[in-house]
Amino acid sequence: MAAISDVNPFVQPPKGDNDFARVTDNVSRIAEVNRPPRAWYIAFGISTSLLGLFGISVAYLFWEGIGIWGNMNPSYWGFPIVNFVFWVGIGHAGTLISAILYLMRQTWRTAINRFAEAMTIFAVICAAVFPGLHVGRPWLPYWMFPIPNQMQMWPQFRSPLEWDVFAVGTYATVSLLFWYMGMIPDLATFRDRSTSPLRRALYGAFAMGWRGSSRQWHRYERAYLLLAALATPLVLSVHSVVSFDFATSQMPGWHTTIFPPYFVAGAIFGGFAMVVTLAVPARQFFGLKRIITINHLELMSKIILATGMMVGYAYGMEFFIAWYSGSAYEGFALLNRAVGPFAWSYWAMIFCNVVTPQVFWFKSMRRNVWVIFFVGVLVNIGMWFERFVIIVTSGSRDFLPASWGYFIPTAWDFATLAGSFGLFFTLFLLFCRYLPMVAMAEVKAFVPAAHASGDHH
Amino acid sequence: MAEDKKPNKPVKKAAGPKQGEPPKKPPANVEAPKDDFDDNIRLGLDADRVMKVAGGVGAVSLVACLGLGFTGDAKRFMFAYLTAYIWILSIAIGALFWVTLQHLVNANWSIVLRRVAELMAQNMPLMALLALPILVPTAMGNDSLYIWVNHETVHADHLLHHKAPYLNVTFFLIRCAIYFGFWVLLSRYLFQTSVAQDQSKSPGDLAKRMQGLSAPSMILLALTLTFAAFDFLMSLEPAWFSTIYGVYFFAGCVLSFNSLFALTLMWLQKQGRLVKSVSVEHYHDIGKMMFGFTVFWAYIGFSQFMLIWYANIPEETFWYKMRFTGDWRTVSAILLVCHFVLPFLGLLSRHIKRNKKTLGFWAVWILVLHYVDIYWLVKPSLHEETLPTGDLLLDVTAIVGMLGLFLAGAAYQAKKVRLVAVGDPRLPKSLAFENF
Numbered sequence: 014m015a016a017i018s019d020v021n022p023f024v025q026p027p028k029g030d031n032d033f034a035r036v037t038d039n040v041s042r043i044a045e046v047n048r049p050p051r052a053w054y055i056a057f058g059i060s061t062s063l064l065g066l067f068g069i070s071v072a073y074l075f076w077e078g079i080g081i082w083g084n085m086n087p088s089y090w091g092f093p094i095v096n097f098v099f100w101v102g103i104g105h106a107g108t109l110i111s112a113i114l115y116l117m118r119q120t121w122r123t124a125i126n127r128f129a130e131a132m133t134i135f136a137v138i139c140a141a142v143f144p145g146l147h148v149g150r151p152w153l154p155y156w157m158f159p160i161p162n163q164m165q166m167w168p169q170f171r172s173p174l175e176w177d178v179f180a181v182g183t184y185a186t187v188s189l190l191f192w193y194m195g196m197i198p199d200l201a202t203f204r205d206r207s208t209s210p211l212r213r214a215l216y217g218a219f220a221m222g223w224r225g226s227s228r229q230w231h232r233y234e235r236a237y238l239l240l241a242a243l244a245t246p247l248v249l250s251v252h253s254v255v256s257f258d259f260a261t262s263q264m265p266g267w268h269t270t271i272f273p274p275y276f277v278a279g280a281i282f283g284g285f286a287m288v289v290t291l292a293v294p295a296r297q298f299f300g301l302k303r304i305i306t307i308n309h310l311e312l313m314s315k316i317i318l319a320t321g322m323m324v325g326y327a328y329g330m331e332f333f334i335a336w337y338s339g340s341a342y343e344g345f346a347l348l349n350r351a352v353g354p355f356a357w358s359y360w361a362m363i364f365c366n367v368v369t370p371q372v373f374w375f376k377s378m379r380r381n382v383w384v385i386f387f388v389g390v391l392v393n394i395g396m397w398f399e400r401f402v403i404i405v406t407s408g409s410r411d412f413l414p415a416s417w418g419y420f421i422p423t424a425w426d427f428a429t430l431a432g433s434f435g436l437f438f439t440l441f442l443l444f445c446r447y448l449p450m451v452a453m454a455e456v457k458a459f460v461p462a463a464h465a466s467g468d469h470h
Numbered sequence: 471m472a473e474d475k476k477p478n479k480p481v482k483k484a485a486g487p488k489q490g491e492p493p494k495k496p497p498a499n500v501e502a503p504k505d506d507f508d509d510n511i512r513l514g515l516d517a518d519r520v521m522k523v524a525g526g527v528g529a530v531s532l533v534a535c536l537g538l539g540f541t542g543d544a545k546r547f548m549f550a551y552l553t554a555y556i557w558i559l560s561i562a563i564g565a566l567f568w569v570t571l572q573h574l575v576n577a578n579w580s581i582v583l584r585r586v587a588e589l590m591a592q593n594m595p596l597m598a599l600l601a602l603p604i605l606v607p608t609a610m611g612n613d614s615l616y617i618w619v620n621h622e623t624v625h626a627d628h629l630l631h632h633k634a635p636y637l638n639v640t641f642f643l644i645r646c647a648i649y650f651g652f653w654v655l656l657s658r659y660l661f662q663t664s665v666a667q668d669q670s671k672s673p674g675d676l677a678k679r680m681q682g683l684s685a686p687s688m689i690l691l692a693l694t695l696t697f698a699a700f701d702f703l704m705s706l707e708p709a710w711f712s713t714i715y716g717v718y719f720f721a722g723c724v725l726s727f728n729s730l731f732a733l734t735l736m737w738l739q740k741q742g743r744l745v746k747s748v749s750v751e752h753y754h755d756i757g758k759m760m761f762g763f764t765v766f767w768a769y770i771g772f773s774q775f776m777l778i779w780y781a782n783i784p785e786e787t788f789w790y791k792m793r794f795t796g797d798w799r800t801v802s803a804i805l806l807v808c809h810f811v812l813p814f815l816g817l818l819s820r821h822i823k824r825n826k827k828t829l830g831f832w833a834v835w836i837l838v839l840h841y842v843d844i845y846w847l848v849k850p851s852l853h854e855e856t857l858p859t860g861d862l863l864l865d866v867t868a869i870v871g872m873l874g875l876f877l878a879g880a881a882y883q884a885k886k887v888r889l890v891a892v893g894d895p896r897l898p899k900s901l902a903f904e905n906f
Contacts, residue, residue, distance in 0.1 A: 116758075118579075249769060261780040268781050271713035273773040326692060330713045337700075338711040339632040340785065374685075 023300030032460040063435020088420040093147035100140035106284025107133025112244035123455035130192040135440040173257035180254035199449035265346035266407035275327035282320035283396035290389035314379040321370035365395025520881035528874020535867035554868035564727025565590035573684035581900035598650040667893035721767040726840040729833035757823025768810040796855030
């Protein structure tokens with residue numbers, strides 16, 4: 014940073030006569046300057062490389078078949094489903110921030126909601142890829158959808174896997190609408206500030222003729238409230254349905270009634286961890302520290318701590334009831350997690366998800382960006398391991414010891430996982446470069462100047 | 471409004487509505503200390519009235535219930551008593567949770583309401599006392615409620631034997647002592663600190679202190695609530711288990727508390743208290759909580775049912791089988807329709823939440839249905855297939871008795887303090903609060 018600070022537009026204070034203008038300037042110039050910060054190029058280079066790796070992995074997968082992965086009797090689900098659940102979970106923070114925190118009047122969310130929503134969309138895209146790859150017949154994914162056909166072939170509506178298709182599909186649709194609709198006033202700002210005809214045409218098209226009249230604002234606020242109310246149950250439903258994939262079975266370690274709320278809490282936990290993981294560098298490199306302040310990071314740290322405790326509660330309940338139930342299989346499944354062949358993954362999960370967030374009990378830690386970033390990364394790792402523990406540990410040792418096995422991932426498993434991060438970060442970096450990263454219009458409603466007349470709205 | 475708080479300011483003589491009275495005549499109740507607050511925030515004589523009426527009716531009713539219990543069938547009495555007890559206990563826990571939560575999240579909108587919830591949570595010692603008719607017989611080895619109390623039953627049953635390290639009388643009593651001890655301590659601390667805040671010169675520090683304590687308290691509250699639900703309710707069917715059970719009970723606690731909370735505030739305003747401070751905006755928010763937790767309750771209830779139904783493992787399904795046979799089938803259907811579908815539709819509109827009459831209607835409705843929910847959790851263990859309509863008198867006396875004592879207990883506490891946390895620095899924000 015220091016080397017280019019003389020010419021770096023991102024470290025200069027935003028221009029403008031008042032707070033409103035300064036917010037606009039601070040956010041808009043990210044997309045308007047000729048060159049993004051050097052860190053963006055470095056990150057984009059890494060991300061596209063990983064995306065290339067993803068392309069190679071998928072191409073080889075389609076060529077060779079899913080035998081290239083470690084999925085093998087008795088662990089049929091392996092990495093693809095671990096990754097699917099992981100990415101769906103990441104997507105939850107965006108909707109929580111834009112819908113539930115909105116309904117709860119948490120005005121601080123305005124600084125982070127836009128890119129959390131963007132993150133949601135990209136995470137759902139990453140998630141949606143994996144079931145499609147996992148079925149192993151890439152020419153038939155439309156079979157997942159109930160499309161009327163002459164052969165009267167229908168998906169199995171009684172299967173939670175099919176409910177997943179609908180749950181994730183609904184979620185992606187509503188999140189996309191929410192994200193896009195919220196962006197319209199800001200896209201209009203970009204349009205109005207654009208200096209080239211191409212930008213004017215593109216932003217203008219996507220701004221859908223927004224002029225900012227009071228009638229338009231009234232409609233906008235109404236639509237936002239309605240979408241928030243509609244999206245709120247989705248925050249709970251999507252990961253609940255994902256948890257049904259496991260909990261409706263009879264598999265020890267999968268079949269337990271706390272799974273739906275436990276998965277939801279875990280998803281919000283992991284999602285917020287990803288938000289801080291992205292927010293800390295983004296505010297640093299794009300000069301957004303005046304908008305995404307340390308106070309925002311502190312509040313997010315608190316949410317990570319709270320949801321981490323909920324996840325810890327669920328781990329505890331699973332263990333207690335596994336013993337209390339008196340079911341030999343259930344008891345074994347949980348014991349097998351803690352001391353079995355995959356114990357390392359279980360304790361990695363406990364360490365990352367339960368132990369590390371405890372540093373957020375201290376205010377100094379909640380206000381230290383390095384600590385926040387580091388804990389965010391660890392929680393992401395922990396949440397990935399949580400899905401690994403659930404899927405692989407239970408699957409590899411079920412009722413019949415004769416069919417037990419050990420799951421060994423292949424290099425292609427890791428390549429696909431790393432590649433999915435490439436896909437995610439590439440999309441995210443493009444978003445940072447070309448779209449309004451912060452909801453300018455919403456932030457402006459809460460800057461001090463908006464309350465100069467002393468009203469309390 | 472009450473923007474300027476001067477805590478230790480001498481009483482202004484002219485502020486009182488009654489001019490001609492000599493100041494020292496009524497010693498305790500009537501308009502005792504004048505607050506520097508532009509509203510009637512002392513319960514005064516009405517506290518005595520509640521204590522007399524609700525307390526009197528409650529005590530008589532509860533004695534009648536106990537009398538019926540001693541003369542009639544012990545089992546039927548115990549199950550009726552437990553049902554009503556859990557109903558009222560869940561409201562008290564809900565109140566304690568609500569107060570802790572407001573501190574934890576540093577809420578502004580609710581400050582003006584906080585004291586009333588604190589007063590309801592103050593009933594925890596009474597809750598411990600009311601638990602005695604359950605705890606004493608159990609401690610003496612009576613297995614009317616919990617079959618795991620009986621050593622012979624336990625030895626004859628492999629599962630119960632397995633669970634004996636947890637489900638035994640000694641450990642049960644120790645756990646109960648921990649639950650009630652923690653609840654009493656927490657409610658006391660939050661109440662007393664909040665009252666001290668009324669007069670304090672540094673109310674902000676006290677607010678910070680309460681916020682700081684609420685975080686670890688919330689963890690303990692979650693654990694005590696969960697295990698209390700396991701002990702009092704789930705262990706009625708000791709073979710059965712469900713990891714979500716604590717969350718299900720929690721949903722009922724918050725839902726029923728918010729309903730009684732709305733009704734209490736309405737009653738207070740009818741008596742001329744809090745008229746200027748509690749506005750329709752506050753009711754609207756309580757209504758949102760009622761709506762939200764109606765849905766949350768259904769979500770948790772559905773999750774538990776659907777997963778057990780789908781997996782179809784006999785160790786778990788028998789619990790629902792009991793509730794899907796005979797009369798209980800009807801009760802299950804009533805829960806689905808009246809505990810979820812109707813209040814969901816009924817509370818959806820903001821006009822309903824902003825109208826005291828309609829909100830009050832749904833609050834009563836939810837409280838009744840919450841009782842049905844507890845009834846449905848407790849009674850099938852004793853009464854298979856048929857509803858114990860013969861125990862109606864037991865049920866009603868138990869409900870009236872406990873609710874009466876609960877209200878009297880809150881009024882007793884209310885006598886000594888203001889009904890609004892006037893010292894809280896966030897109070898102006900709460901008074902000026904508006905929904906957008």
